[in-house]
Amino acid sequence: MDLDDLAAVVRAAGQFSAERVAPMVGFDGRDGDLTQLGTVLAQAGEIGLMASGDAGAAGHELGVWGSLCRTDGPALSLRTLEEVASACAGVASCLHFGGLGALALASFEDAPASAGLALFDHSRMLAERRWSDAVACTMTAEGDVHSLQGAKHFVHAAPGAKAFAVLAKGSTGLELALIQADAPGVQRVEVGQRTGLAACDVFHLELHRVAVSSSRRLREVDAKPWLRRLWLGLCAIGVGNARGALATASAYAEQRRQGGRRIMEHPAVQLLLGGAEARVRVASAALKSAQRQDLCDLDDLRSAAMLKVRVLEDCFQAVNDSLQVLGGYGYMEDYRLEKRLRDALTLRSAAGRADDLLRLVATSAGEEA
Amino acid sequence: MTSPLSPVEARRTLEPLGRLLYDVQPRTMWERDTRTLPRHLVRARRRYRAFAEQQLAPRELLADRHGEHVDVRPLFLDAARQGFQTELLPRPLGTGSARLLLGGVLWPAVLKAEEFAAGDAGLGLALLAHDLGMVPLLLSGDLAAMFRWQRRIYREIRAGEPAIAAFAITEPGAGSDVEETEGAASACLVTRARKAPGGWRLSGRKCFISNGRVARWVTVFAALEQEGLESWTCFLVDSSMQGFGVGRSERKLGQRAADASELILDDVFVPDDRVIGGLRSGWALNRNVLNYSRPAVGAIGVGIARSAFEHAVRFCRATRLANRSLLSYQDVQLRLASMLSRIQAARATVWQTARYGRPCQAAAAAGKAFCAEVAWDVSTQAMELLGDHGYLHTHAVEKAMRDARLTLLYEGTHQINLLAVFEGQQGAEFAQV
Numbered sequence: 043m044d045l046d047d048l049a050a051v052v053r054a055a056g057q058f059s060a061e062r063v064a065p066m067v068g069f070d071g072r073d074g075d076l077t078q079l080g081t082v083l084a085q086a087g088e089i090g091l092m093a094s095g096d097a098g099a100a101g102h103e104l105g106v107w108g109s110l111c112r113t114d115g116p117a118l119s120l121r122t123l124e125e126v127a128s129a130c131a132g133v134a135s136c137l138h139f140g141g142l143g144a145l146a147l148a149s150f151e152d153a154p155a156s157a158g159l160a161l162f163d164h165s166r167m168l169a170e171r172r173w174s175d176a177v178a179c180t181m182t183a184e185g186d187v188h189s190l191q192g193a194k195h196f197v198h199a200a201p202g203a204k205a206f207a208v209l210a211k212g213s214t215g216l217e218l219a220l221i222q223a224d225a226p227g228v229q230r231v232e233v234g235q236r237t238g239l240a241a242c243d244v245f246h247l248e249l250h251r252v253a254v255s256s257s258r259r260l261r262e263v264d265a266k267p268w269l270r271r272l273w274l275g276l277c278a279i280g281v282g283n284a285r286g287a288l289a290t291a292s293a294y295a296e297q298r299r300q301g302g303r304r305i306m307e308h309p310a311v312q313l314l315l316g317g318a319e320a321r322v323r324v325a326s327a328a329l330k331s332a333q334r335q336d337l338c339d340l341d342d343l344r345s346a347a348m349l350k351v352r353v354l355e356d357c358f359q360a361v362n363d364s365l366q367v368l369g370g371y372g373y374m375e376d377y378r379l380e381k382r383l384r385d386a387l388t389l390r391s392a393a394g395r396a397d398d399l400l401r402l403v404a405t406s407a408g409e410e411a
Numbered sequence: 412m413t414s415p416l417s418p419v420e421a422r423r424t425l426e427p428l429g430r431l432l433y434d435v436q437p438r439t440m441w442e443r444d445t446r447t448l449p450r451h452l453v454r455a456r457r458r459y460r461a462f463a464e465q466q467l468a469p470r471e472l473l474a475d476r477h478g479e480h481v482d483v484r485p486l487f488l489d490a491a492r493q494g495f496q497t498e499l500l501p502r503p504l505g506t507g508s509a510r511l512l513l514g515g516v517l518w519p520a521v522l523k524a525e526e527f528a529a530g531d532a533g534l535g536l537a538l539l540a541h542d543l544g545m546v547p548l549l550l551s552g553d554l555a556a557m558f559r560w561q562r563r564i565y566r567e568i569r570a571g572e573p574a575i576a577a578f579a580i581t582e583p584g585a586g587s588d589v590e591e592t593e594g595a596a597s598a599c600l601v602t603r604a605r606k607a608p609g610g611w612r613l614s615g616r617k618c619f620i621s622n623g624r625v626a627r628w629v630t631v632f633a634a635l636e637q638e639g640l641e642s643w644t645c646f647l648v649d650s651s652m653q654g655f656g657v658g659r660s661e662r663k664l665g666q667r668a669a670d671a672s673e674l675i676l677d678d679v680f681v682p683d684d685r686v687i688g689g690l691r692s693g694w695a696l697n698r699n700v701l702n703y704s705r706p707a708v709g710a711i712g713v714g715i716a717r718s719a720f721e722h723a724v725r726f727c728r729a730t731r732l733a734n735r736s737l738l739s740y741q742d743v744q745l746r747l748a749s750m751l752s753r754i755q756a757a758r759a760t761v762w763q764t765a766r767y768g769r770p771c772q773a774a775a776a777a778g779k780a781f782c783a784e785v786a787w788d789v790s791t792q793a794m795e796l797l798g799d800h801g802y803l804h805t806h807a808v809e810k811a812m813r814d815a816r817l818t819l820l821y822e823g824t825h826q827i828n829l830l831a832v833f834e835g836q837q838g839a840e841f842a843q844v
Contacts, residue, residue, distance in 0.1 A: 166740070235803070235804035236809075301597055302598075310830075366820075366825065374664075387791065391801040393799070394798075396795055397742045397746070
């Protein structure tokens with residue numbers, strides 16, 4: 043894919059974000075009008091932003107984590123996520139997790155069009171390099187029949203996922219199993235009310251002797267490329283979310299007057315806005331470095347872990363400073379900055395604690411060398 | 412088995428006097444701090460805590476979920492029965508202890524604020540905002556207002572009426588301007604008082620008013636006609652007065668059980684005897700009310716941080732991973748210890764401000780600014796510590812984060828408070844500019 047093609051897709055994502063996603067977020071309700079979410083995601087599918095396991099679908103190749111990312115790297119997916127997240131991090135999360143699920147489906151024959159992807163359960167175990175202990179379900183064999191037993195925690199998925207690609211502990215290492223959402227023994231447990239990313243589904247899966255045929259099992263799976271994509275995608279969403287917050291705060295600072303002048307003229311506000319922009323720029327630059335082809339080694343989990351920690355921390359701080367510019371109004375739902383703050387904090391907490399990832403960086407230093 | 416090198420075991424090797432000088436008792440920091448207080452404050456602190464644990468904490472998640480639909484009046488009356496809503500005057504006019512008040516009005520305010528906020532910051536704010544509405548009557552030094560109005564309102568409350576008070580300074584076009592000197596000079600005020608026979612007619616709007624929807628009594632600050640903020644005057648408005656209305660209630664990120672509403676004043680007639688502290692004394696009164704309320708907001712920050720910390724400890728104690736309690740992991744211990752240390756420092760800051768006796772601008776603003784930072788830092792650390800569990804409502808740390816964020820905004824933004832520290836110490840640490 044050349045740069046012109048990339049720019050065209052990013053433009054389309056920006057247009058979709060402004061014309062479809064932003065009106066859905068609107069100004070009413072805590073997280074916007076989520077009854078429109080199905081329509082918005084369907085439109086994302088129609089214009090090719092939402093990846094699909096169906097080879098004939100518009101987003102099969104160019105969608106977020108569409109098949110092109112295997113050969114051309116993550117740049118297209120990350121730029122798309124950033125654009126969509128500039129209007130709503132939750133919708134971007136749907137594209138992200140839906141895309142990861144669709145990409146996993148490509149490993150299986152006769153797979154459904156969409157799926158959720160359930161990777162690790164305990165980031166602490168990743169830090170301790172205990173890959174198998176980081177998953178909470180096991181593939182067991184009884185004769186020729188294999189079945190899954192255990193649980194998957196905090197599964198993120200676009201609404202309506204009919205199947206799940208589940209990482210499990212096998213006898214010879216990690217395995218990836220594809221299971222139907224309504225298969226016997228699969229129970230979905232809702233996690234209840236959450237802080238942010240409300241558009242995206244989050245739940246636990248309890249798995250009780252869920253039968254898995256051999257065609258739906260991948261053995262000795264290397265999960266690192268999946269984790270890397272997972273974390274980089276969250277970073278891109280964080281950058282887009284922070285960009286949107288900064289734009290709102292900058293516009294407000296130009297209009298709002300205090301002390302007889304625009305608040306933009308107050309040094310206290312300039313410091314906040316300048317700091318927020320610096321953080322967004324640095325985070326964005328760091329993420330772009332990961333998109334360059336020469337740095338696109340999917341086994342490079344360390345750099346992805348570092349980015350997840352630093353980029354999402356900087357993005358969170360940028361959103362926080364942007365909210366501060368609005369004073370009391372930032373705390374109210376009207377300007378949507380409180381939603382962006384909730385989303386930023388959720389992104390920071392999700393899919394791996396910062397302390398665990400930093401320890402992973404430290405403990406895996408030798409491997410990279 | 413306890414190691415002989417542990418502090419408890421090692422202490423045994425000391426002489427009796429040495430053992431006496433070495434405290435290894437397994438007491439919470441809350442308990443340790445409480446024991447440093449005079450006896451009457453110890454009693455007060457324990458009573459506030461008991462009320463918060465029994466009445467506020469059990470309603471914490473539900474109150475947050477239902478936000479502006481929570482009716483705080485029954486809770487207000489429960490608190491009133493304990494004497495907590497009439498403490499600004501000593502017996503027999505109110506329920507405050509003369510010893511408490513002689514030691515400065517800040518002590519009951521900060522002790523109560525921490526405990527109530529630790530129970531639930533939203534419900535706590537709804538209860539505490541009543542004192543904020545009443546304190547202008549006290550701080551005005553207007554004895555007639557105290558005897559005529561404060562005594563009457565307290566009598567109503569003690570008779571079982573939910574005579575809730577609110578404090579109204581913020582206006583749609585003047586948020587920070589009414590909280591600092593520089594902005595005040597060119598503040599864009601819309602609430603005005605026009606002289607009428609026997610009183611004043613108030614017109615304008617106030618916004619973000621805590622308890623605005625449920626208050627019976629509101630201390631409203633208005634500029635006199637054709638004059639600026641220097642003419643600000645405090646009026647005691649009864650919400651049943653003709654022309655008084657409530658506009659929209661805000662939908663907030665946190666402290667959701669506490670109402671924040673817009674007040675609409677449409678030619679409200681206020682008799683002369685409800686001018687508090689005299690004409691044109693409102694700006695000075697407002698500044699000193701902020702000096703009173705900022706330490707309380709600092710204490711609210713301490714309470715929220717404590718709530719986040721306690722919820723995080725509970726989670727870590729209950730969660731096991733790889734056959735070990737989360738508490739046994741060193742990185743978890745580092746986080747929790749960092750949180751506790753910060754809470755400890757924040758409480759010390761607030762209490763030091765209370766020890767000054769009289770409210771003081773720099774100390775009040777510095778304490779508020781520091782404690783708000785601590786509340787924010789501790790609650791976001793707690794979220795981080797819980798990982799994916801951190802963003803679930805059920806563990807309450809995300810709620811603490813949402814509650815904490817408001818402490819960086821109300822009673823003046825964080826930046827306004829820092830500037831207040833500078834202004835307050837001009838001629839002292841800082842040269843006059």
